[in-house]
Amino acid sequence: MTVLTIDQALTRAKSHRERGEVEDARHLLEAVLEAFPNHSEARKDLEGVKALLRCGDNLNPPQEVIDRVLSIYNSGQLLSAFEEAKVLTTDYPGAFVIWNIMGAAAAQLEMLDEAINAFEKVISLKPDYADGYNNLGNALKMQGKSNEAIKAFNQAIEINPEYVDPLYNLGIVFKDQDRLDEAVKLFNRVIRLKPDYAKAYNNMGLALLEQGKPLEALAKYNKALECNPAYAEAYHNKGLIFENEGKLDQALKAYKKAIECRPDYAECYYHIGQLIKYTANDESIDEVKALYEDINTSKENKCRLSFALFKIHEDLSEIDLAFHYLCEGNRLRKDLLGYNYKHDVDLFSKVRNIQPCLKKISRSNTKIKEAVTPIFILGMPRSGTTLVEQIISSHSYVYGAGELMYLSKFGKKIATGEREVNRENLETFRSAYLNQLAQRSYGKSFVTDKLPHNFLFVPLICAAFPEAKIIHVKRDPAATCWSNYRHNFAGKGLGYAYDLNDCVAYYKLYKDLMQTWELVYDQQIYSLEYEKLIADQESETRLLIQNLGIGWEDACLNPHENTRSVRTASNTQIRKKVYKGSSQAWRKYEPYLNNVFQCFNV
Numbered sequence: 252m253t254v255l256t257i258d259q260a261l262t263r264a265k266s267h268r269e270r271g272e273v274e275d276a277r278h279l280l281e282a283v284l285e286a287f288p289n290h291s292e293a294r295k296d297l298e299g300v301k302a303l304l305r306c307g308d309n310l311n312p313p314q315e316v317i318d319r320v321l322s323i324y325n326s327g328q329l330l331s332a333f334e335e336a337k338v339l340t341t342d343y344p345g346a347f348v349i350w351n352i353m354g355a356a357a358a359q360l361e362m363l364d365e366a367i368n369a370f371e372k373v374i375s376l377k378p379d380y381a382d383g384y385n386n387l388g389n390a391l392k393m394q395g396k397s398n399e400a401i402k403a404f405n406q407a408i409e410i411n412p413e414y415v416d417p418l419y420n421l422g423i424v425f426k427d428q429d430r431l432d433e434a435v436k437l438f439n440r441v442i443r444l445k446p447d448y449a450k451a452y453n454n455m456g457l458a459l460l461e462q463g464k465p466l467e468a469l470a471k472y473n474k475a476l477e478c479n480p481a482y483a484e485a486y487h488n489k490g491l492i493f494e495n496e497g498k499l500d501q502a503l504k505a506y507k508k509a510i511e512c513r514p515d516y517a518e519c520y521y522h523i524g525q526l527i528k529y530t531a532n533d534e535s536i537d538e539v540k541a542l543y544e545d546i547n548t549s550k551e552n553k554c555r556l557s558f559a560l561f562k563i564h565e566d567l568s569e570i571d572l573a574f575h576y577l578c579e580g581n582r583l584r585k586d587l588l589g590y591n592y593k594h595d596v597d598l599f600s601k602v603r604n605i606q607p608c609l610k611k612i613s614r615s616n617t618k619i620k621e622a623v624t625p626i627f628i629l630g631m632p633r634s635g636t637t638l639v640e641q642i643i644s645s646h647s648y649v650y651g652a653g654e655l656m657y658l659s660k661f662g663k664k665i666a667t668g669e670r671e672v673n674r675e676n677l678e679t680f681r682s683a684y685l686n687q688l689a690q691r692s693y694g695k696s697f698v699t700d701k702l703p704h705n706f707l708f709v710p711l712i713c714a715a716f717p718e719a720k721i722i723h724v725k726r727d728p729a730a731t732c733w734s735n736y737r738h739n740f741a742g743k744g745l746g747y748a749y750d751l752n753d754c755v756a757y758y759k760l761y762k763d764l765m766q767t768w769e770l771v772y773d774q775q776i777y778s779l780e781y782e783k784l785i786a787d788q789e790s791e792t793r794l795l796i797q798n799l800g801i802g803w804e805d806a807c808l809n810p811h812e813n814t815r816s817v818r819t820a821s822n823t824q825i826r827k828k829v830y831k832g833s834s835q836a837w838r839k840y841e842p843y844l845n846n847v848f849q850c851f852n853v
Contacts, residue, residue, distance in 0.1 A: 257283060257290065260279055260280075260283050261280075261283070261293060261296065263279060264276040264279040264280050264296060264300075265296070276296075276300045277297065280293050280297040281297065284297065295375075295378050298375050299376055299378050311348070312339055312342070312343045312346055317348055317349070319335075320339065320352055321352065324355065332352060332353075332356040333353055333356035333360060333362070336349050336352045336356065340353060340372075347373045347376040350369050350370075350372045350376065351369070351370070351373050353365075353369045354368075354369030354370040354372075354373065354386055354387075354390070355386065357369060363394045367387065367391065367394070370383055371387060381410040381411040381414050381417070382407075383407075384404070384406040385407040385414070385416050385417040388400040388401075388403030388420055391403060392420070392423075392424060397424050397428060401421065403417075404420050404421040405421070413444055415445050418437055418440055418441045419438070419450070419451055422437035422441065422458075423454060426454060426457060426458045426461075429461070429656065429660065431458045431459075431462050434454075435455055435458050435459065435462075438451045438452075438455035438458070439455070442455075449475040449476075449479035449485070450475070452472070452474040452478065453471065453475040453484060453485050456470075456472045456475070456488060457488065459471060460492070462690075463653075465492050465495065465496070468492060469492050472485045481512045482512070483509040483510075483512035483519075486505045486506070486508045486512065487505070487506065487509040487516065487519055490503075490505035490506040490509065490519070490522060491522070493505055494522065494525075499526050502522070502526060506522050506526075507519075514538075514542075515542055515548070515552070517542060517551075517552035517555040517559070518552075520538070520542070520555070520556060520559045521558055521559045521739065523535070525562070528566050529562070529563045530566075530567075531567060536563055540560070543557070550583060551583075554584050554739070555739065557579040557583060558576070558580040558739040561737070570839060570843075574843045577736070577737060581749040582749070585746065588749070589746075590746025590747065590749065590750075591746075592747065592757070595746075595747060595760065598667065598707065599707070599760050599764055601668055602707050602710070604668065605667060605672060606767075606771070608668075608672040609677075609711055609714040610713075612672065612674050612677055612714060613713060613714040613717065614677065614681070614714060614716075614717055615717065616717035616718055621685060623685065623689050623692045623696065623697065624698075624719065624720070625685075625698055625699075625700055625716055625719045626643060626649065626697050626699045626700070626719070626720040626721075626722065627658075627699075627700050627701075627712055627720070627721045628640050628643070629702070629703055629704070629709075629721065629724070630723055630725060630765075631706075631726070631761055632735055632745060633726075633731055633735050634703065634724045634725065634781060635779075635781035635784065636701045636703050637701065638781075638784070639701070639722060639724050639779060639795070640653070640701040641810035642795065642807050643699055643722075643807070645804070645813045646697075646796065646804050646806065646807055647806075648695060648802075649695055649698070649699060650691065650692050650693050650695035650699070651698075651699045652688070652691045652699055653699075653701060654703075655688075655702055657683075657684050657688065657700070658702065658705050658712070659702075659704075659705075661680050661683040661687075662708060662715070663708070665677065666707070666710065666711040677714060677715050681715040681716065684715070688700070697720075706768070707764070709768040709772060709776070710771075710772075713772050713775050717775075720777070720798070721777065722777050722779055722795070723777065724779050725780050726780075726781035726782065727781075727782060727834045728755075728758050728762070728848070729837055729848040730834035730835070730836070732754040732848065733751075733836070733840070735747075736748060736749070736750075736754055751844065751847045755847060755848070755850065755851075777795070781834070789808060792808060
């Protein structure tokens with residue numbers, strides 16, 4: 252009698268199944284499981300075989316029936332295709348192709364539970380069907396179940412290592428999870444298999460940009476456009492890089508090119524508005540209004556267009572209309588984000604409660620010199636942190652890395668008590684942060700991290716980095732809140748900014764928290780008032796550089812000449828000389844504000 256290995260038995264069972272010898276396949280798989288009850292692959296194969304047996308002769312409907320459902324699906328009648336396929340699965344429960352159509356239609360209709368159930372049925376019927384796993388992964392990703400999606404994509408890749416779709420989709424998940432090195436490797440793998448895959452080049456560019464490599468990112472966007480000259484998103488992304496680098500004419504051309512390719516590209520209209528001053532005869536005004544009034548414009552795009560219309564009417568000195576569209580844009584944005592002020596109250600409470608624990612285990616400031624020293628520039632968004640970073644990074648010893656997410660990524664759970672506050676975890680956090688920072692240092696001894704909301708983590712910074720420099724930038728509260736309210740920020744973490752009452756309440760939380768930190772860590776925090784800086788730039792700049800202990804350089808007095816890439820809402824303002832008066836810009840809207848800033852005694 253021939254004795255089979257497990258792999259041979261599984262292969263033979265698969266052959267039986269493919270030849271229609273389903274009973275033989277079942278017997279063989281049951282024998283494997285009798286000897287190895289926990290063998291997952293044999294169990295999965297057996298489930299598929301049993302599903303076929305339950306179907307009897309009704310494995311597939313006639314080809315003309317399959318063609319009809321496919322035709323309905325391909326014509327865009329998704330709900331009809333879903334309903335037709337659902338009926339057919341009752342008559343032909345073993346027809347994996349029908350389940351697949353049903354799942355695809357459900358996914359596009361965002362009926363994600365139905366889609367996931369259908370794709371799981373597909374792979375139970377055909378366990379070696381890579382498309383089924385890829386489709387399942389996409390549905391799970393849409394549902395926010397990233398880790399489960401990763402497993403599904405990896406299964407598809409295991410079945411077919413040269414299958415481009417799951418490789419690309421896995422790269423997208425890794426990019427979204429900030430696993431940037433892994434994402435770049437996957438996109439490179441995709442491009443080796445499919446050299447003309449424009450989307451892979453574009454998304455590799457996005458990952459490289461997040462790694463602080465704008466020139467490499469720009470090269471990838473250009474490659475994407477070589478593959479697809481009408482690729483609007485690649486033009487938009489080029490525009491962002493040019494805008495961040497102060498190349499405003501090139502940015503404007505890129506955004507306009509994106510609109511040529513996609514006339515309803517609302518985000519580009521928004522960005523164009525930040526680069527120009529509108530006049531009454533500007534032809535693009537009618538385009539923005541028409542798109543805003545189009546019933547097919549999505550809520551998200553209507554929000555962007557509202558902010559664009561605010562800028563248009565402000566430039567035209569039509570303050571009534573400007574304020575109307577500003578309120579509309581903020582209302583839509585707050586609704587889209589689902590912001591709840593109580594969540595911020597809870598977060599502030601958690602970091603406050605954990606502070607004493609962090610104080611107890613604070614790391615001593617040893618004489619061992621690290622490769623790079625962090626400079627944290629923090630405060631409320633729109634308080635002048637970008638200007639301060641531009642000043643400091645004009646120094647030859649300093650690299651301006653911008654708004655980094657590493658502090659929150661590696662340390663938030665410690666700072667909020669979700670992870671035990673002990674020396675081991677503190678050292679792990681310190682090492683992870685400094686390793687990432689060193690990769691962004693470009694050989695400089697100091698690197699700035701100017702994510703404003705790092706003010707939440709001052710106790711963690713002081714505990715883990717006693718050698719770090721902390722610059723707290725303060726600005727007039729009314730000016731700060733107004734500047735937050737008038738901007739449509741790219742990220743999703745500033746939900747309070749889209750309601751003036753929320754913004755004022757959040758500012759009070761911030762001010763109270765920082766007063767506590769300054770009492771406890773007064774020797775480690777340098778406070779800088781924005782209004783004093785713009786009133787007496789040289790004196791305040793000299794004091795700032797003296798506090799950092801890096802020696803004076805005249806370049807620090809000319810931050811507008813700093814050519815570094817800046818990825819914040821201030822990226823156009825910091826290309827100009829420091830100017831006075833910006834803190835009073837809200838005054839022209841004062842009649843509309845219902846005394847919301849009265850609590851600030853303005």
